[in-house]
Amino acid sequence: MTEPVIRPVTHIAFLLFPNVTQLDLTGPAQVLSRLGNARIDLVAKTSDPVPTDAGFALLPTATFADAAQPDILCIPGGFGTQDAMEDEATLAWVSQAAAGATWVTSVCTGALLLGAAGLLRGYRATTHWASHHHLAAFGAIPVHERVVFDRNRATGGGVTAGIDFGLALTAVLRGEAHAKLVQLSLEYDPAPPFDCGSPGRADAETLDRYKALVARSVPERDARTRAAAERMMAEPLDR
Amino acid sequence: MTEPVIRPVTHIAFLLFPNVTQLDLTGPAQVLSRLGNARIDLVAKTSDPVPTDAGFALLPTATFADAAQPDILCIPGGFGTQDAMEDEATLAWVSQAAAGATWVTSVCTGALLLGAAGLLRGYRATTHWASHHHLAAFGAIPVHERVVFDRNRATGGGVTAGIDFGLALTAVLRGEAHAKLVQLSLEYDPAPPFDCGSPGRADAETLDRYKALVARSVPERDARTRAAAERMMAEPLDR
Numbered sequence: 145m146t147e148p149v150i151r152p153v154t155h156i157a158f159l160l161f162p163n164v165t166q167l168d169l170t171g172p173a174q175v176l177s178r179l180g181n182a183r184i185d186l187v188a189k190t191s192d193p194v195p196t197d198a199g200f201a202l203l204p205t206a207t208f209a210d211a212a213q214p215d216i217l218c219i220p221g222g223f224g225t226q227d228a229m230e231d232e233a234t235l236a237w238v239s240q241a242a243a244g245a246t247w248v249t250s251v252c253t254g255a256l257l258l259g260a261a262g263l264l265r266g267y268r269a270t271t272h273w274a275s276h277h278h279l280a281a282f283g284a285i286p287v288h289e290r291v292v293f294d295r296n297r298a299t300g301g302g303v304t305a306g307i308d309f310g311l312a313l314t315a316v317l318r319g320e321a322h323a324k325l326v327q328l329s330l331e332y333d334p335a336p337p338f339d340c341g342s343p344g345r346a347d348a349e350t351l352d353r354y355k356a357l358v359a360r361s362v363p364e365r366d367a368r369t370r371a372a373a374e375r376m377m378a379e380p381l382d383r
Numbered sequence: 384m385t386e387p388v389i390r391p392v393t394h395i396a397f398l399l400f401p402n403v404t405q406l407d408l409t410g411p412a413q414v415l416s417r418l419g420n421a422r423i424d425l426v427a428k429t430s431d432p433v434p435t436d437a438g439f440a441l442l443p444t445a446t447f448a449d450a451a452q453p454d455i456l457c458i459p460g461g462f463g464t465q466d467a468m469e470d471e472a473t474l475a476w477v478s479q480a481a482a483g484a485t486w487v488t489s490v491c492t493g494a495l496l497l498g499a500a501g502l503l504r505g506y507r508a509t510t511h512w513a514s515h516h517h518l519a520a521f522g523a524i525p526v527h528e529r530v531v532f533d534r535n536r537a538t539g540g541g542v543t544a545g546i547d548f549g550l551a552l553t554a555v556l557r558g559e560a561h562a563k564l565v566q567l568s569l570e571y572d573p574a575p576p577f578d579c580g581s582p583g584r585a586d587a588e589t590l591d592r593y594k595a596l597v598a599r600s601v602p603e604r605d606a607r608t609r610a611a612a613e614r615m616m617a618e619p620l621d622r
Contacts, residue, residue: 170409177437184438198416199423290574302570324579324589331541333580334573335529337550340563341572350563
């Protein structure tokens, strides 16, 4: 009889901030919770419930002050990213958690927050398609792929890419056979009703609707994102 | 100048119960939160945080006692479904909310809970592939599709099918153009790392691993599900 393999617990911390796109977090959290022996923390500035963009709040399991060092750090995105990347306490915790983490990862515009903490300088990375043009300002090498690995960085595209990211990371950490098992358990055999999930596939009318929807907020968000990138690039590389 | 169209708020209630598969709920909640003018409630027995299967809790926004009548009722699934379908207070609230709802829906094994409340008798429906064989016992007409509509019932397959369900319902409620906009905003252009997300696609080894993983819990779960179906079928049709 062979001895059972005792796998060390994998501690995964997701940053939680107000107005996060909750599926950026809950998608990969569902996948990674099936790594086996994984512990998931949602880490926020305080222990108060954190409002998401979907009309309900998520409850932190740890705060910046008391969170244990994660093996995997994952930063979700959403419209709240903008405020989070201007918040010194948030950037400080992200920098500190990243320094001790085996994997430093993001989903959606969480990549911009990694960028603002100086964590994508010289790394290949992706983000939500509508924010992809900002990656270079943070010193990242922009890649148009759904999930991008570069050394210990892994970044996913917009929102639903977090599921593909979670499965890809599972395959790296636990092997293909386990990742396939998780994919089957989540019945991940997607059947999108339309073929319009990325700008290259969407028709012009859908792209125009999207542009019209965000038009009012884009100039301010672009300016704030550029300013965050400039602040970070003014720091020494080992921030 | 034409008058702006004031759309009535769509009130969407998700049932929240202990050990829910949180992505069954958070996936469609993300999609449906972008209906425009939608209000999302997570309704539980009490206002205490509800533990999910992913290691963190979700916070109810309403309780059975104080929840407003939803337009759309959605029941997620997961291993906690078993206990929930044996809980009289839960079944009573589901029945009552369904009676006044325009849409009565489920994702994953939430269909079995709808079934236990007598809400799928005579309706075409789907559920997680590994529980699909139970649908007939609840008087449902089992359909092997990712999302199934039958009159005012809409049911999705396992876990990640909730995203396809949400988009399909969005198309019905707000039209194809809006659903495409939501799909693009969520960058839903899935790229599963493996082609194994359903039993028809998975290789024999992955299916065997899945069977081995759940083998110990299957007999008890099957027996409890059959018992719930028998209790419901003993009731008059208008329960």
